[in-house]
Amino acid sequence: MADIREIATGLQFPEGPVALGDGSLLVVEIARKTLTRIRPGQAPQVVAELGGGPNGAAIGPDGRCYVCNNGGLTFINVDGKLVPGLAPADYKGGGIDVVDLATGRVERLYDACGDIPLRGPNDLVFDNAGGFWFTDLGKTFKRARQRDRGAVFYAKADGSFIKQAIFPLEGPNGIGLSPDGTTLYVAETHTGRIWCYDVAAPGEIRPRKGPLPGEIGHMLYAASHYAMFDSLAIEAGGNICVADIPFGGITVVSPSGALVEQHRMPDMITTNICFGGKDLRTAFITLSSTGRLVAVDWPRPGLKLPW
Numbered sequence: 001m002a003d004i005r006e007i008a009t010g011l012q013f014p015e016g017p018v019a020l021g022d023g024s025l026l027v028v029e030i031a032r033k034t035l036t037r038i039r040p041g042q043a044p045q046v047v048a049e050l051g052g053g054p055n056g057a058a059i060g061p062d063g064r065c066y067v068c069n070n071g072g073l074t075f076i077n078v079d080g081k082l083v084p085g086l087a088p089a090d091y092k093g094g095g096i097d098v099v100d101l102a103t104g105r106v107e108r109l110y111d112a113c114g115d116i117p118l119r120g121p122n123d124l125v126f127d128n129a130g131g132f133w134f135t136d137l138g139k140t141f142k143r144a145r146q147r148d149r150g151a152v153f154y155a156k157a158d159g160s161f162i163k164q165a166i167f168p169l170e171g172p173n174g175i176g177l178s179p180d181g182t183t184l185y186v187a188e189t190h191t192g193r194i195w196c197y198d199v200a201a202p203g204e205i206r207p208r209k210g211p212l213p214g215e216i217g218h219m220l221y222a223a224s225h226y227a228m229f230d231s232l233a234i235e236a237g238g239n240i241c242v243a244d245i246p247f248g249g250i251t252v253v254s255p256s257g258a259l260v261e262q263h264r265m266p267d268m269i270t271t272n273i274c275f276g277g278k279d280l281r282t283a284f285i286t287l288s289s290t291g292r293l294v295a296v297d298w299p300r301p302g303l304k305l306p307w
Contacts (some may be wrong), residue, residue, distance in 0.1 A: 004266065004294050007284065010036045011291040013075065013082045013219060014121075015231065016057035017284045018065065019276025026065060028054035031082055035067060035099050038293055046261050048104045050097055056175075056231060056272075057121030060157045061130040061307050065099040068108070068121035068134055081289035083269065084287050087139040092244070094118045096134065096155065110155060113162045119148050122233050123175050129202040131156050134185060135172040147201055152186060154203035165205055166197065166216065174232030174242055178255065179303055183262030185232065186221070187242050188246075194240060194253060196220045220257040227251070232270040234278065234303040241302075243271050250285065264267075267292070275302020 007025070008014075012032035019025050025038040026047070035048045035057065053070040059211055062065045071094035074085040093110035095118050111118055124134035132155055138148025148255035152166035152175065166186070168171075174187035184197040184205070197217040200206035207216040214289070223229075223244070230243035235252075239260055244251040249264040274284050280302040282295050 001123065004296055006292055007040055007295050008044055008096070008293040009291060010102055011036070011044065011293065013084065013288045014286045014291065014293055015055055015272045015288060016067070017272055017274040017286055019058060019274055019282075020059075021282055025276070025293065026057060027286065028057055028067060030054060030070075030288075033072075035065060037101075040138060041253070047101060048099045048106050050099070050106060052094065053120075055121065056098070058124050058126055058305070059307050060126060060132070061100070061271065062157065063307075065101055066124060066126075066132065066157070067097045068094075069097050070094050070120040070125055070137070071121060071139065072115060076168075078289075082291065083268075083289060085162070086142045091139065092137070094139075096121055096123045109159045110162050113153055113164050113304060116151075116164060117152075120150075122173050125175050125177055126157075126237050126306050127177060127181055127199075130307075131161075131202050133175055133177070133203075135169075135186060137171050137173055137177050137189065150188075152184075154292070159193055161203075163203055167205060168194070173230050176234045176240065178234065179236060179238055182257070182285050185234070185240050186217075187229035187232050189228045192223035192225075192229055194221040194229065194232075194242060194257075221253045221259070223251070230270075233273045233275060233283075235275075235298075236301045236303045241273050241283075243273060245269055245271070252285070263296070265294070266290075278302060 014027040016028040053072040122137040149168040150172040155162040171189035198206040232242040248268040252260040269289040272286040283298040
C-alpha cells in the first residue's frame with residue numbers, strides 16, 4: 001500500500017466519506033452528530049447539525065446530501081480511542097435525512113416504511129434511476145439484551161415511495177451496486193459476510209434459488225478470519241472493497257467471491273471508503289476510532305457514482 005496521507009484529524013468518529021467535484025469531501029461525525037465538510041489544508045467545517053447518529057451519506061440527483069441517521073450510539077473512550085456501543089437512553093428511532101449543502105437545511109425524508117419503523121439506517125447507494133437502496137442495521141439494547149434483525153429498503157429521493165426489499169439480514173451495513181447496476185452487494189457486520197442480489201428493476205430483487213427456503217440472494221464471500229464488515233465501495237472493474245474490523249483495513253473481493261487483497265490501515269476500526277481524485281484512483285478512508293480521514297493511492301480506479 002502506498003503512503004497514507006492524513007486529510008483531517010480530530011474528528012469525532014467520522015464515517016460516510018463523499019468526494020465532491022470541487023476537491024472537498026464530506027464526512028459525517030457520528031459522535032458529534034454533524035455533517036462536516038473537509039477541505040485539504042483547512043479546518044473542518046460543520047455543514048449541518050443532524051442529531052441522532054448520522055451514518056452513511058451520498059449525493060442525490062438533486063445535488064443534496066442524503067444521510068442515513070441511525071438514531072444515535074453511545075461511545076466509550078478506550079485508551080484515547082472512541083469505540084461505539086449500544087443505543088443511547090434518549091434513542092427515539094432512525095431515519096433518512098437530506099441536507100441542502102448551500103444552506104445547511106435538514107429535512108427528515110423517511111422515518112418509517114409503512115408500519116415498519118426505521119431503526120438504524122446505516123448506508124445507502126443511489127441507482128441511475130434516481131432512487132436509493134439503504135441498509136437498516138437495527139439497534140442493540142442493553143436493557144433487554146435485544147438486537148434488531150436488519151433489512152434493506154429502497155426509496156425514491158423525493159420522499160414519495162419506500163419499500164422493504166430484503167428481510168431478514170444479520171446486521172446489514174455496507175451496500176453498493178455493480179458497475180452495470182444489475183447486482184446489489186450487502187455486507188453483514190456480525191457475520192463477516194457479503195451477500196449479492198440480482199436487481200430486476202429499480203427497487204426490485206429477482207429471487208435466486210438458494211439452499212434454504214425463502215432465500216433470495218447468494219452469499220458471495222465469508223471471511224475466513226474474525227471480521228465485522230462495515231461500509232463498502234465498488235471499483236470500476238467490479239471488485240468490492242469493504243472496511244474490515246478488527247483487521248483494521250480494507251478487504252477487496254472479486255465479483256466471483258475470491259479474496260483479491262487486503263490493505264491494512266493504522267486503526268482497528270476502519271469503517272468506510274470512497275473514491276475520488278484524478279481518474280478516481282484515490283481512496284479516502286475513515287479511521288474512525290482515532291478520528292482521522294486519510295487518503296491513499298489505490299491500485300485500480302473506483303467506480304464513478306451516478307450523481
